[in-house]
Amino acid sequence: MKDVRTMHQVEIATTKNALLDAPEMTLNMGPQHPSTHGVLRVVLKLDGETVIDLDCDVGYLHRGMEKIAENRTYTMIAPYWDRLDYIAAVSNGLVWVETVEQMIGLDVPRRAHYIRTILTELNRIASHLLWLGTHALDIGAVTILLWAFREREEILKIFERQFGARLTCHAWRIGGMPNDAYDDFASDVKRFVDNFPKRLDEYETVLSENRIWLSRTVGIGVISGEEAIAIGLSGPSLRGSGVAWDIRKARPYAAYADMDFDVPLGENGDTYDRYLVRMEEMRQSRRIVKQAIDNLPDGPVNAKVPKLIKPPVGDYYHSIEGPKGEIGCYLVSDGTQQPWRVRVRPPSFINLQALKQMSIGHLVADVVAIIGTLDIVLGEIDR
Amino acid sequence: MLFALLAAPSFIDSLLLKFFSEPTVNYVIWPFIQIGLVVVITTGWVAYATYLERKISAFMQARLGPMRVGPWGLLQPIADGLKLLTKEDFIPENADRWIFFVAPYIAVVAAFIVLAVVPFGPDWAVITDVNIGVLFVLAVSSVGVLALILAGWSSNSKYALLGALRSSAQMVSYEVSMGLAIIGALMFARTLSLSGVVGAQASNSIWFLLYQPVGFMIFLVSGIAENNRAPFDLPEAESELVAGFHTEYSGFRWSLFFMAEYTAMVVVTAVATTLYLGGWYFPFVYRLTEAKGYHNVYVVISLLVFLAKAGLLLYLYFWLRWTLPRFRYDQLMDLGWKWMLPAALINIVITAIGVTVIQGLDNPSGMHTIKSLSAGLGLTASGKVIAIAFGIINLFLTAGVLSLINWRSRDFNLKKQRRQIRLVDLPKGKPAVMPASPGDVVSEARP
Structure with missing residues (x-):
């Protein structure tokens, strides 16, 4: 068999030797377009329907979060972080509180760590389900979207009972949690954990073996491991190219050090591999949730937090494995109640940089599939 | 009540004859009544096809679908229609106004006009029986492409233009295999008249689906592709091209395109039913009604049979x-030219061989295979068995030849390229604990 890469890529050499001196067409995809996942604007240069050049224009959702953070105290900044990647508000919130906790050297109780692990993993599943639905929708399978939303709804119900909000939940407090898990928390989570694998298998029967799905994803948007590292891809997009890197394993935070789970790795780094990796990640997340809920320790959920949080002067960086990749927080403290500078390491923004490399030579329809497979959220790209 | 209704045609006929001459009644007034009925019924059918589609999709997607307007949302199509009628008819600034105006009408007319030759039932349930009905269907339904190209071009929008280009290429390429697929069925029918095709099936008590499994499949796939329906809905691929050729249309004109799409679906299912599923023919209906003298009952039941068969195919559309x-x-395009077209050609060859063999076996060997040639190829039981055997051989042969043609192509080898992902258990690193003392920090903070 030929190399996957050369096999699937459309010949673009024809453009150079074109008989007609026809100029290429420039097509503006977005900012209002059904499948740019928000307000991303992609300027495509097309030869027929083949993409020969591509440029991303971001910033339509810019809210100046990093600047706002310079004028807020450490506790006040936390809710802003939930609005970065609004699909995974719980994971995003965790980066901020963990960073601050580690800056001031707080010892968070074990129970809080466990509940954090459960809820961030549930959030990962919810985020991946949304990705699955929209990715399938972009490729034309509409039904999957609503099926995925059905499962996501179960998770959002748990969130609603725990945090009082479904999407923009402000989940954590510095030093622990606002309140302990609600009474039926364990049974709700266990019910979800029991039902989920069946449902996931159902989705896989519709997509994984489907010829059309295969022909739309196999060999599309190929990126090798080295290229992926060079661009700075992280999360499932990186693991789809076969790079074994997972912050949950490499630098365990929360209660991940106690958990037993595997990391799925792709081989060719195409859209299909990334699809498989994310599907498997959902299974592994379920495994983590199951372990955590079975071994949920008792005890308090809050550490003793000083009234005024004044971290020592210095630079700090902490990152976690978010659903989309490495969410990092770089923080410069000048010893006051407010940070001197906050910088987010946004996984979606960095993953988006691979779009050009992945798309050139493919067709317009593939660009849509590749945007879907990168799993971007514009709230985080534009900040 | 039912009988009163069924007696109505003859009653109206006698009533009309009191006022008009017989030719006027037969060739002007009755056709107009039929046309009116067909248009009204088809429009209703189309409207409720949208409702059904929404309900069926809701059923598949674990939700309820329209529930608010009327009981179970039954009045939803009417509410939608009213909404579309009252919306602003927006025309883009630099659009080619006349073409922009005309395109939706061409689409609707091209879709509706085919219904003139479709035999919905025997006797008075056909508007007109053109002796080249099949050609008429193919010719007129391809006019629909024109509407899409005009709409896409005149909108002055790149998305619409891309959609129009795609649709024209798609419809043209699938029309070829569609036309070729029909030929197999026509060899058994020996006529191009659609009523004649049904008559050939009815008088032989068989559906051509049994003789022509490959032809039916090609026809159906090409039909779905020609209608621009999923999974071939590229011209209006909403995730790529927003709405394709009708991106810039709104309100009433948009609804005309919508109606044209659904009518085209109804037409293709109707033609498929006629050609392969025996049209209005259903076993025992004739013997139970017409033979006992209930002519109108016969016509109405046949009509319902036809609608049921077409509805079943329509459900297939939704399902897919x-x-x-x-x-x-x-x-x-690969599917059209590398799979559908060769399959259609093989189908023609095998069917022709089959028919020749059946004709050849008839006389010299003393085997009786052909009953009569008056209505289609009238086969005896042994002739039918041979024809069906050829149909089944055809299935395997087509599959064989297609894999021979495509064995090196990417699509054919997809399963081989399918991979399993690896699961690795990475070693656990040190927990992420940050240095708490200011001495260990990365760099000095700025003032």
């Missing part, structure tokens, strides 16, 4: 649409 992902443009 809400299950499958969408093809890519080049893959669609």
Whole structure:
């Protein structure tokens, strides 16, 4: 068999030797377009329907979060972080509180760590389900979207009972949690954990073996491991190219050090591999949730937090494995109640940089599939 | 009550004859009544096809679908229609106004006009029986492409233009295999009249589906592709091209395109029913009604049979649409030219050989295979068995030849390229604990 890469890529050499001196067409995809996942604007240069050049224009959702953070105290900044990647508000919130906790050297109780692990993993599943639905929708399978939303709804119900909000939940407090898990928390989570694998298998029967799905994803948007590292891809997009890197394993935070789970790795780094990796990640997340809920320790959920949080002067960086990749927080403290500078390491923004490399030579329809497979959220790209 | 209704045609006929001469009644007034009925019924059918589609998709997607307007949302199509009628008819600034105006009408007319030759039932349930009905269907339904191209071009929008280009290429390429697929059925029918095709099936008590399994499949796939329905809905692929050729249309004009799409679906299902599923023919209906003298009962039951068969195929459309992902443009062309077209050609060859063999076996060997040639190819039981055997051989042969043609192509080898992902248990690193003392920090903070 030929190399996957050369096999699937459309010949673009024809453009150079074109008989007609026809100029290429420039097509503006977005900012209002059904499948740019928000307000991303992609300027495509097309030869027929083949993409020969591509440029991303971001910033339509810019809210100046990093600047706002310079004028807020450490506790006040936390809710802003939930609005970065609004699909995974719980994971995003965790980066901020963990960073601050580690800056001031707080010892968070074990129970809080466990509940954090459960809820961030549930959030990962919810985020991946949304990705699955929209990715399938972009490729034309509409039904999957609503099926995925059905499962996501179960998770959002748990969130609603725990945090009082479904999407923009402000989940954590510095030093622990606002309140302990609600009474039926364990049974709700266990019910979800029991039902989920069946449902996931159902989705896989519709997509994984489907010829059309295969022909739309196999060999599309190929990126090798080295290229992926060079661009700075992280999360499932990186693991789809076969790079074994997972912050949950490499630098365990929360209660991940106690958990037993595997990391799925792709081989060719195409859209299909990334699809498989994310599907498997959902299974592994379920495994983590199951372990955590079975071994949920008792005890308090809050550490003793000083009234005024004044971290020592210095630079700090902490990152976690978010659903989309490495969410990092770089923080410069000048010893006051407010940070001197906050910088987010946004996984979606960095993953988006691979779009050009992945798309050139493919067709317009593939660009849509590749945007879907990168799993971007514009709230985080534009900040 | 039912009988009163069924007696109505003859009653109206006698009433009309009191006022008009017989030719006027037969050739002017009755056709107009039929046309009116067909248009009204088809429009209703189309409207409720949208309702059904929404309900069926809701059923597949674990939700309820329209529930608010009327009981179970039954009045939803009417509410939608009213909404579309009252919306602003927006025309883009630099659009080619006249073409922009005309395109939706061409689409609707091209879709509706085919219904003139479709035999919905025997006797008075056909508007007109053109002796080249099949050609008429093919010719007129391809006029629909024109509407899409005009709409896409006149909108002055790149998305619309891309959609129009895609649709024209798609419809033209699938029309070829569609036309070729029909030929197999016509060899058994020995006529191009659609009523004649049904008559050939009815008088032989068989559906051509049994003789022509490959032809039916090609026809159906090409039909779905020609209607631009999922998984071939590239021209209006909403995730790529927003709405394709009708991106710039709104309100009433948009609803005309919508109606044209659904009518075209009804037409293709109707033609497929006629050609392969025996049209209005159903076993025992004739013997139980017409033979006992209930002519109008016969016609109405046949009509219902026809609608049921067409409805079943329509359900298939919905089912596919809400299950499958969408093809890519080049893959669609691959499917059309590398799979459908060769399959249609093989189908013609095998069917021709089959018919020749049946004719050859008839006389010299003393085997009796042909009953009569008056209505289609009238086969005896042994002739039918041979024909069906050829149909089944055809299935395998076509599959064989297609894999021979495509064995090196990407699509054929997809399963081989399918991989399993690896699961690795990475070693656990040190927990992420940050240095708490200011001495260990990365760099000095700025003032």
